[in-house]
Amino acid sequence: MKKMLFLSLFLFVLFVSSSYSQITNLTVVGSTASFSVRSGDNFGWSYNVPNAGDTTLVQIWIDADQNGVLNPAVDVLWTFFNQIDGDSRGQNGPPDIDYTANKSVAFESPLGLAPAHYIMLFRNHRHYTTFTGVVNHMNSPVYTISGTVSVPAGMSKKNIVLSLNAEGENGTNLFWDAATDENGNYTIEMSADTSGNPWVVRPDNTFIMGAAVLDKNEKQLVISPKQTSYTGNNFTFTAPSATITGTLKDDNGNSVIGSDVSLVAGEGAFYRYAPTDTAGVYHLGLLPSEVPQEVIVLESHSRGEGNVLNAYTKVGSVSAGNNITRDLILFRPNATIKGKVTLDGHAPGFMMNLSCLNSDSLFTNLLTDNEGNFTANVTSKVFNYTIYPVIDYMNGGQNYFFTPLTAHPGQSGLVLSISTTSDVNNETPAAPSEFRLSQNYPNPFNPVTTIKYSVAKEGFVSLTVYNLIGSKVATLVSEYKPAGQYSVQFDGQGLASGIYLYRLESGNFSAYKKLILMK
Template sequence: MKNLISLTIVAILLFSTVKLFGQDMKEKSFTPEEKNAMQLQMKDNFKPGDIGFESSVVVNKPKKEGTTRATITSKRNGYWEYSSTWDGGVVPGPDDDVIINHYVSILGSYSGVSCNNITINSGKTLNLYGEFLFVFGNVTNNGIIDGDFAYPSSNPVYFSTLYFAGNSNQTFANNGSVSTFLYVLSLDNTNTVTVTGNTFPVFRMNLFYGTLTTNGKITTGLGDSSASVIQIGVPNSSGRAGVINGILNYNIGTGGHYVLYSESNQAITMGVEIPSTNSVYYALFGNPNNVTMTRDLTITGDAEFLEGTLNAGNYTLTINGTINNLGYESYTGLLNGNGSTNLSFGGTPRDTLPTLTGSFNNVNIGNNKEVDIKNGNGTVPINSTLSVNSNGKLNIGANNTVTVSGTITGSGTVNGGSQSNLVISGNGPQATIPAVTNGLNSLTINRSNGAKLSGNLTVASNITLTSGDLDLNGKTITLGSTGTLMETGGRLKGSTGTITTTRTLNAPSGQNIGGLGVSITSSQNLGTTVITRGHTRRGNGTNLGIERYYDIYPANNSGLNATVVFKYNALELAGLSEDRLTMFKSTDGGNNWVEVEGVLNMPNKTITVSGVNGFSVWTPASKDSPLPVEMKSFTSSISGRDVKLFWTTSMEINNSGFEVQRTEAGKDNWQKIGFVKGMNNSNSLTDYSFTDSKLEKGTFQYRLKQIDFNGNFEIFNLANEVTVNGPSKFNLSQNYPNPFNPTTKIDFELPQDSKVNITVYDMLGKVVKVLENGSRQSGYYTISFDGSSLPSGIYIYKLTAESNGNTNTIVKKMTLVK
């Protein structure tokens, strides 16, 4: 890793006697053309915009021989490297003290220049001109240091640098000015560099080694669109990273503040390189011996975890940009929490976190933020709250386990996978498990107050209820084909919701399928079998089973001769007497039920049923409160204006009978039209019928209200509507009753609108009474005839109907007996 970084960065600091492209930089000056060619070769490794790269120490910087050789004073304006600039014609070196009495500029040989002590006198200038000044002694500036030059100006690679390289304490007395700022201030001194005098701005500080005592005289940042940069430590460090003693002034512009924690032979503790706002734009963590936070830290831009560990301690780390965005081939950096650490991730880029170690207090995923836990990270304990906010997403990742000991909040999504695990633990209130896309490998509940689902969930492997219950809360758990529900210290429950699994059962032998609590033994191959368990009380009316049922549907569902063991929990009895439990089954999805005798084993909480030839819906219920009537069929037929209803029951318990009800189709105006007495108790097929006679033209619906002797009832609806059509021909019915005394009724039918006359005659043809004389619409009609005033005998009644120019006549006889 560091070899890559060093190769990438060293271009900014290739100086001194380093041979570059076959040339010795100390002895060779370069033309502008040569500089441009060198820049083209270097810029692939370093660009000024890449200020997040680490700077390296100058390995082959000038070296002192141990004693000061001379004091050399400038004698005219000129370049440092020219002997004509100095008294005595000698160019100063690392053992020489220097006095600047003129305007002296460094030529720009890419080798830098050096001295022991240096004094810039009042009114005089030292122009660093994009080069390095290596100082082994003290700097006294009574004039001007021109430090804001970079070369080339259009795409700079080289920056004016004041480089403290001594082996003992050094001072920088800035009694004059730095114009307009110093590009780079570097400390390569394991001792102390003390700054006094006037305050000056610095673009970048490299604290490779030693202590910088600022006395509040340094302002980092230029307050414009550029950035401010502080580097602590250095790649391939051989000692303790530099530290800042005192305070810094901050003038951070829109370019933001960058902090780079490079290598040190010991842990680096955060200091005043972090502004009092606790906010930086960019942070790089590259110390293999770790970085320790001493305050909250907000990174508004990017964070790079190159190597080593960031120990976040009792603080909050907020990252609102991207993580590990520089594109190195491998990052090995870690982020460690101590149980009180809070993490917050904002912004919109999708980020993969560094490897997380230790444990964390709160973890917050912001709105629209997607965060990946690195595959293979392992266990990530969250001691308090995991918040996944609106449209946010936490990707657990492969071979990872997220353990939440507090609450899970927010409307965002937790994304799992077949190798992702979730553990709900701790002593907090009931936890809500958010919607989990792509399912989980395993789910563990180890919390006395349990958890509840807020979305459907797929679990490939195991659901372990170590402590506390899991409330389905109306949702569905799909258990994988090899998964198991293990209710060791808690139970699955919920008035609504189900857990389902699909298995291939070929000649099963006592398998507790998926741990759902139903074991099947059969010599037959059931094939693909869907087993669903729910905790809704099933039944009819007020007679309900316990809080558990099974819905079992194998591909082969006949001739199984299976023995089935159904398990239950004492907490599911819902007030029923355990010693009266038996099994009930329904073959129509739970509408009707029939009792199936089973063997109850109260100590083991099981009911065993033998000779099961086909599966359906099953629930344990009480023999004392049976689930009443199983309706086998309910049909209808029509004859003219009469509707006949037929129904068959296969089992009746405590059945008083059936109230027959009718309404016009589409209306909820049910009227009782009859009652048919039931069989009370029956285990065999019973057929019933009822005729609804002499209906008018129209469409009708029918239903049966089955009522038991306790007043409980259940409704069975006829599946189809019944339509009574109008008459197809003229018809006059036989009177009824006949013979009669003294009244009788006569029906007649008109297929068309007609002028109708119905008259009664005696046997001599004399008119006795006109019953109908007028216009009638098509339809069915009934009229009455009262013979109270007539003697006994035979009478004639005649229908005459005129319609569309045709006359229809029908004559019948009736007998009056007194």
């Protein structure tokens, strides 16, 4: 019943909007009718909007029945994004390449789109226009990357899009895509340009799988002229034992699309993320082996939304069979909380990392200056905040004592007092009794930060950094290490500002933490 109601409303919107489109002079690949290109060709579009700086929602669908008519019950959504007139960065999608708010929007780039029939939808001010076309196979592919995608019973294996992207330095921006057939099989066709090794293949339009859990986010390949075919790159989606679903909105009630909502279990026991769909809805699943789970934390920071506070909430315990709903709100700051940190009654003499948290709504991280002064940007729409130092990075030979501050928007002159006791034992520290991954310091940072970790048992240790879509951006440690305490520096010089995750693995131990690069 709900699905039929959605379809009826969707088709009604299409019907009443088609005569009043706010998009004019639309061309795709230079055509005003339908387009036809080959995978790897230049692909782009241009159009006019009624107002300078307007936002247009762009959706690209695979036309599954190849009839040129958009039907959400049959066709499969590949990607969607907001494109803003004059925006040079892109809001979870392509930018406007003239970088000028002039009522004219354009984009063009070589794209290795999956060979298929497509329908593009451009929506502006609740009105829309559609454009159809076909992407054909490239003439002479040099490399092929293939595999199979398995899904839970009752779900379609067809038109799941797999994407191949360069992850190494000096890599091309060109990606190569393929869509699965009715049996879940796919073959990505690629040109001779392998610059940017290693390459990573991953499912792309995972939002169509709901709360089904993907076994691994990606598979890494080093593509070499000595080998032209790479098979067995398989992925499995598993039916969840419990689900968490909700809507991500801004503080004006607007749905936030294409942004990741992340789930962190316990003390970094595992991490998972899901993108919001065109209605701002996210779906997260937990496997049978992951429940019951005592503490689940949900977070989101909205890609491309500019200056927003991180959404945050604690779910509590989750058991098998639970279907939990939690909505999140991304607030924009409109107030401040000001104060000072003292260390043993004095200015700390160095910058300290603080967290400002409302456990039901949001969090933000901030740095003091060397004198301990801080300003937390918050929203007056949330009243109670807890401010505390992130001191996990400090010397393990010290004990730190403090009482978190309870604060409200507009307050100033607050004092957060931290006291220490010294550990005068100069003997060589004993081997740690447990594996531990500490919070990086400083955090936020620009561009270098330090990560400390403890190894309880000799073995192979891996410490890697990922972005929020699961792509590996750095390998900091990958070697056998004896038991002990270690630290390593991470340099984010070549990365964009944003939130990243770092993961420590050794034997059966695995833990995640989050770091924030702020340039």
